[in-house]
Amino acid sequence: MFKNKNIRFMSLLVVILSLLNTLPSFATNFNLEENDTDITIQQIDEFSYIINENDEKILITQKFEKDKEIITLKNLENNEVNYFLKDNSKGTIYSSITENTIPIPEEPKESLSNECSNIVTLRSKSNNKKFLGTKTIKYTTIVALVGIEAGVTKIASAVLAFLGIPISEGIKNIVKIFEGSQGVTAGILALKHPNGGIKLDLYKVRRSKMQRGKRYYFWVKTYRNPRRVHNL
Numbered sequence: 566m567f568k569n570k571n572i573r574f575m576s577l578l579v580v581i582l583s584l585l586n587t588l589p590s591f592a593t594n595f596n597l598e599e600n601d602t603d604i605t606i607q608q609i610d611e612f613s614y615i616i617n618e619n620d621e622k623i624l625i626t627q628k629f630e631k632d633k634e635i636i637t638l639k640n641l642e643n644n645e646v647n648y649f650l651k652d653n654s655k656g657t658i659y660s661s662i663t664e665n666t667i668p669i670p671e672e673p674k675e676s677l678s679n680e681c682s683n684i685v686t687l688r689s690k691s692n693n694k695k696f697l698g699t700k701t702i703k704y705t706t707i708v709a710l711v712g713i714e715a716g717v718t719k720i721a722s723a724v725l726a727f728l729g730i731p732i733s734e735g736i737k738n739i740v741k742i743f744e745g746s747q748g749v750t751a752g753i754l755a756l757k758h759p760n761g762g763i764k765l766d767l768y769k770v771r772r773s774k775m776q777r778g779k780r781y782y783f784w785v786k787t788y789r790n791p792r793r794v795h796n797l
Contacts, residue, residue, distance in 0.1 A: 604717055604740055611733045615641070616718045616740070623718045627725075627732045636726045638719065647719075649710065649726035658727055660710040662719070667709055669727060670700065693771040700728045700788075701797050703762035704755040713752025717743045720751055724763055730788055738791050739763070758795045765791040 607615040613626040622641040627634070632654040638647045650659045651669060659666045702724055707715075710723040721739040725732055742763070743749050754761070766789045771782045 604743075606737055606740060608733075614732060614736055616721075616736075618716055618718045621718075625718075625722055625732060625736065634726065634729060636722050636732065638722055649723060651726055651729060653729075658710070660723070662711050662715070663709060665709050667706065669729075695769050697767045697769055697786075699764055700767055701762055701764045701794075702727050703760075703797055704751065704758060706762070708751045708755050711751050713750065713755070715751045717749055720749070720754075728765070728788075735788055735791075738765075738788070742791050742793055754793075758793075760797060761793065761795045762797045763791060764794045764797065765789065 603617075603619055605617045607617070609615060609624075612628060613624065616623050616625060624639040624641055626637045626639075628637075629635075632652065634651040634653070636649045639645070647661045649661075652658070653669075656669055656671075657666050658669050706727065707720055707723050710727065711719040715723075717740055720743075721736055722732075724730070724739050725735045728735075768787050768789060769784050770787050772785055773780050773782050775781075
Protein backbone atom coordinates (compact mmCIF):
# COMPACT_ATOMS: atom_id res chain seq x y z
CA MET A 566 0.00 0.00 0.00
CA PHE A 567 1.48 3.32 -1.05
CA LYS A 568 1.07 6.69 0.60
CA ASN A 569 0.06 9.76 -1.37
CA LYS A 570 3.61 11.06 -1.43
CA ASN A 571 4.64 8.00 -3.46
CA ILE A 572 2.23 8.73 -6.32
CA ARG A 573 5.00 10.67 -8.08
CA PHE A 574 7.28 7.62 -7.87
CA MET A 575 4.61 5.42 -9.42
CA SER A 576 4.24 7.86 -12.30
CA LEU A 577 7.98 7.63 -12.88
CA LEU A 578 7.72 3.84 -12.85
CA VAL A 579 5.28 4.01 -15.77
CA VAL A 580 7.80 6.11 -17.70
CA ILE A 581 10.66 3.72 -16.94
CA LEU A 582 8.65 0.68 -17.95
CA SER A 583 7.69 2.32 -21.23
CA LEU A 584 11.35 3.10 -21.94
CA LEU A 585 12.40 -0.45 -21.10
CA ASN A 586 9.58 -2.25 -22.88
CA THR A 587 12.03 -4.80 -24.27
CA LEU A 588 12.64 -6.23 -20.80
CA PRO A 589 11.07 -9.51 -19.62
CA SER A 590 7.88 -9.23 -17.56
CA PHE A 591 8.52 -7.64 -14.19
CA ALA A 592 7.56 -9.33 -10.95
CA THR A 593 4.12 -8.26 -9.79
CA ASN A 594 5.10 -7.84 -6.13
CA PHE A 595 7.45 -4.88 -6.60
CA ASN A 596 7.80 -3.26 -3.19
CA LEU A 597 8.90 0.24 -2.24
CA GLU A 598 8.99 -0.41 1.50
CA GLU A 599 12.32 0.42 3.10
CA ASN A 600 14.28 -2.09 5.17
CA ASP A 601 17.77 -2.01 6.63
CA THR A 602 20.39 -3.42 4.25
CA ASP A 603 23.17 -5.45 5.89
CA ILE A 604 26.14 -6.30 3.64
CA THR A 605 29.48 -7.97 4.32
CA ILE A 606 32.21 -8.83 1.79
CA GLN A 607 34.66 -11.73 1.99
CA GLN A 608 37.54 -11.98 -0.48
CA ILE A 609 38.42 -15.50 -1.65
CA ASP A 610 41.11 -14.50 -4.16
CA GLU A 611 41.76 -11.81 -6.77
CA PHE A 612 38.90 -13.00 -8.95
CA SER A 613 36.27 -14.18 -6.46
CA TYR A 614 34.34 -12.70 -3.54
CA ILE A 615 31.42 -13.75 -1.37
CA ILE A 616 28.91 -11.02 -0.58
CA ASN A 617 26.39 -11.60 2.20
CA GLU A 618 23.43 -9.28 1.70
CA ASN A 619 20.64 -9.66 4.24
CA ASP A 620 21.72 -13.27 4.96
CA GLU A 621 21.80 -14.19 1.26
CA LYS A 622 25.28 -15.30 0.18
CA ILE A 623 26.36 -14.65 -3.41
CA LEU A 624 29.66 -15.91 -4.83
CA ILE A 625 30.94 -13.45 -7.45
CA THR A 626 33.68 -14.56 -9.82
CA GLN A 627 35.32 -12.89 -12.80
CA LYS A 628 37.29 -14.30 -15.69
CA PHE A 629 38.72 -13.02 -18.96
CA GLU A 630 38.68 -14.86 -22.30
CA LYS A 631 40.28 -13.03 -25.24
CA ASP A 632 37.87 -10.16 -25.97
CA LYS A 633 35.31 -11.29 -23.40
CA GLU A 634 34.84 -10.53 -19.71
CA ILE A 635 32.47 -12.65 -17.62
CA ILE A 636 31.16 -11.92 -14.13
CA THR A 637 29.22 -14.83 -12.62
CA LEU A 638 26.92 -14.68 -9.61
CA LYS A 639 26.11 -17.92 -7.78
CA ASN A 640 23.55 -17.91 -5.00
CA LEU A 641 25.05 -20.22 -2.36
CA GLU A 642 21.64 -20.79 -0.79
CA ASN A 643 19.82 -22.21 -3.82
CA ASN A 644 22.70 -22.66 -6.35
CA GLU A 645 21.05 -20.30 -8.85
CA VAL A 646 23.64 -18.98 -11.32
CA ASN A 647 23.50 -15.77 -13.37
CA TYR A 648 26.14 -13.92 -15.33
CA PHE A 649 27.08 -10.80 -17.27
CA LEU A 650 28.99 -11.36 -20.52
CA LYS A 651 30.84 -8.33 -21.88
CA ASP A 652 31.95 -8.78 -25.48
CA ASN A 653 34.50 -6.07 -26.23
CA SER A 654 34.76 -7.04 -29.90
CA LYS A 655 31.03 -6.44 -30.40
CA GLY A 656 30.73 -3.58 -27.92
CA THR A 657 27.88 -5.24 -26.02
CA ILE A 658 27.03 -6.74 -22.64
CA TYR A 659 24.54 -9.56 -22.10
CA SER A 660 22.68 -10.23 -18.85
CA SER A 661 21.30 -13.70 -18.14
CA ILE A 662 19.12 -12.15 -15.43
CA THR A 663 17.01 -10.07 -17.84
CA GLU A 664 18.17 -11.70 -21.11
CA ASN A 665 19.00 -8.23 -22.45
CA THR A 666 21.93 -7.34 -24.67
CA ILE A 667 22.84 -3.65 -24.57
CA PRO A 668 25.70 -1.52 -25.99
CA ILE A 669 28.66 -0.55 -23.82
CA PRO A 670 30.58 2.76 -23.89
CA GLU A 671 33.94 3.09 -25.58
CA GLU A 672 37.11 3.30 -23.54
CA PRO A 673 38.99 6.63 -23.37
CA LYS A 674 41.15 7.06 -26.45
CA GLU A 675 44.50 7.36 -24.68
CA SER A 676 46.58 4.21 -24.79
CA LEU A 677 47.28 2.35 -21.54
CA SER A 678 50.49 0.60 -22.53
CA ASN A 679 51.70 -2.37 -20.50
CA GLU A 680 55.26 -1.96 -21.80
CA CYS A 681 57.80 -1.59 -19.01
CA SER A 682 60.08 1.43 -18.77
CA ASN A 683 63.29 1.51 -16.75
CA ILE A 684 63.41 3.50 -13.54
CA VAL A 685 65.95 5.95 -15.01
CA THR A 686 63.20 7.40 -17.25
CA LEU A 687 61.25 8.58 -14.19
CA ARG A 688 62.09 12.17 -13.26
CA SER A 689 59.01 13.35 -11.37
CA LYS A 690 56.35 11.82 -9.15
CA SER A 691 53.79 13.89 -11.06
CA ASN A 692 54.31 11.51 -13.99
CA ASN A 693 53.09 8.56 -11.95
CA LYS A 694 49.35 9.24 -12.33
CA LYS A 695 47.20 10.75 -15.03
CA PHE A 696 43.45 11.44 -15.11
CA LEU A 697 41.79 9.89 -18.17
CA GLY A 698 38.18 10.96 -17.65
CA THR A 699 35.00 9.66 -16.06
CA LYS A 700 32.89 6.57 -16.65
CA THR A 701 29.16 6.43 -15.98
CA ILE A 702 26.19 4.08 -15.96
CA LYS A 703 22.59 5.22 -15.65
CA TYR A 704 20.16 3.64 -13.21
CA THR A 705 17.84 2.78 -16.11
CA THR A 706 20.70 0.82 -17.70
CA ILE A 707 21.25 -1.01 -14.42
CA VAL A 708 17.54 -1.92 -14.39
CA ALA A 709 17.94 -3.29 -17.92
CA LEU A 710 20.73 -5.56 -16.64
CA VAL A 711 19.35 -6.72 -13.29
CA GLY A 712 15.61 -5.95 -13.12
CA ILE A 713 13.79 -3.64 -10.73
CA GLU A 714 13.98 -5.82 -7.61
CA ALA A 715 17.75 -6.43 -7.63
CA GLY A 716 19.65 -5.41 -4.50
CA VAL A 717 23.11 -3.97 -3.94
CA THR A 718 25.03 -7.16 -4.82
CA LYS A 719 23.56 -7.44 -8.31
CA ILE A 720 23.70 -3.68 -8.83
CA ALA A 721 27.41 -3.54 -7.96
CA SER A 722 28.19 -6.56 -10.15
CA ALA A 723 26.36 -5.03 -13.11
CA VAL A 724 28.24 -1.74 -12.68
CA LEU A 725 31.60 -3.53 -12.67
CA ALA A 726 30.68 -5.66 -15.69
CA PHE A 727 29.31 -2.73 -17.71
CA LEU A 728 32.25 -0.44 -16.98
CA GLY A 729 34.87 -3.17 -17.30
CA ILE A 730 36.24 -2.79 -13.78
CA PRO A 731 38.10 -5.70 -12.13
CA ILE A 732 36.11 -6.92 -9.13
CA SER A 733 39.29 -6.87 -7.03
CA GLU A 734 39.53 -3.13 -7.60
CA GLY A 735 35.90 -2.09 -7.58
CA ILE A 736 33.50 -4.34 -5.69
CA LYS A 737 34.15 -2.90 -2.22
CA ASN A 738 34.11 0.69 -3.45
CA ILE A 739 30.84 0.30 -5.36
CA VAL A 740 29.11 -1.43 -2.45
CA LYS A 741 30.40 1.26 -0.08
CA ILE A 742 28.51 4.07 -1.82
CA PHE A 743 25.27 2.41 -0.70
CA GLU A 744 26.25 2.33 2.98
CA GLY A 745 23.61 3.91 5.15
CA SER A 746 20.90 3.42 2.52
CA GLN A 747 17.74 1.51 3.27
CA GLY A 748 15.89 -0.89 1.02
CA VAL A 749 18.05 -0.15 -2.02
CA THR A 750 16.90 -1.80 -5.25
CA ALA A 751 17.62 -0.94 -8.87
CA GLY A 752 13.97 0.00 -9.37
CA ILE A 753 13.90 2.41 -6.43
CA LEU A 754 17.06 4.14 -7.67
CA ALA A 755 15.58 4.53 -11.16
CA LEU A 756 12.26 5.74 -9.75
CA LYS A 757 13.74 8.38 -7.50
CA HIS A 758 16.41 9.54 -9.97
CA PRO A 759 15.35 8.61 -13.55
CA ASN A 760 18.23 10.66 -14.99
CA GLY A 761 20.70 9.57 -12.32
CA GLY A 762 23.35 6.91 -12.11
CA ILE A 763 26.83 6.07 -10.90
CA LYS A 764 29.97 7.94 -11.91
CA LEU A 765 33.63 7.26 -11.18
CA ASP A 766 37.00 8.62 -12.24
CA LEU A 767 39.41 6.69 -14.45
CA TYR A 768 43.16 7.08 -14.03
CA LYS A 769 46.27 5.42 -15.31
CA VAL A 770 48.95 4.96 -12.68
CA ARG A 771 52.54 3.82 -12.90
CA ARG A 772 53.42 0.79 -10.82
CA SER A 773 56.70 -1.02 -10.41
CA LYS A 774 58.18 -4.48 -10.16
CA MET A 775 61.64 -5.93 -9.69
CA GLN A 776 63.06 -8.03 -12.52
CA ARG A 777 66.65 -9.38 -12.63
CA GLY A 778 67.79 -6.87 -10.07
CA LYS A 779 66.28 -3.84 -11.79
CA ARG A 780 63.08 -1.97 -11.04
CA TYR A 781 60.68 -1.52 -13.95
CA TYR A 782 57.55 0.56 -14.25
CA PHE A 783 54.33 -0.16 -16.13
CA TRP A 784 50.91 1.44 -16.59
CA VAL A 785 47.64 0.05 -15.17
CA LYS A 786 44.09 1.41 -14.96
CA THR A 787 42.59 2.35 -11.63
CA TYR A 788 39.23 3.73 -10.59
CA ARG A 789 38.65 6.36 -7.94
CA ASN A 790 35.86 8.31 -6.28
CA PRO A 791 32.74 6.29 -7.18
CA ARG A 792 29.60 8.29 -6.38
CA ARG A 793 25.87 8.37 -6.93
CA VAL A 794 24.77 11.24 -9.19
CA HIS A 795 21.20 12.47 -9.57
CA ASN A 796 21.70 13.73 -13.13
CA LEU A 797 24.09 12.30 -15.72
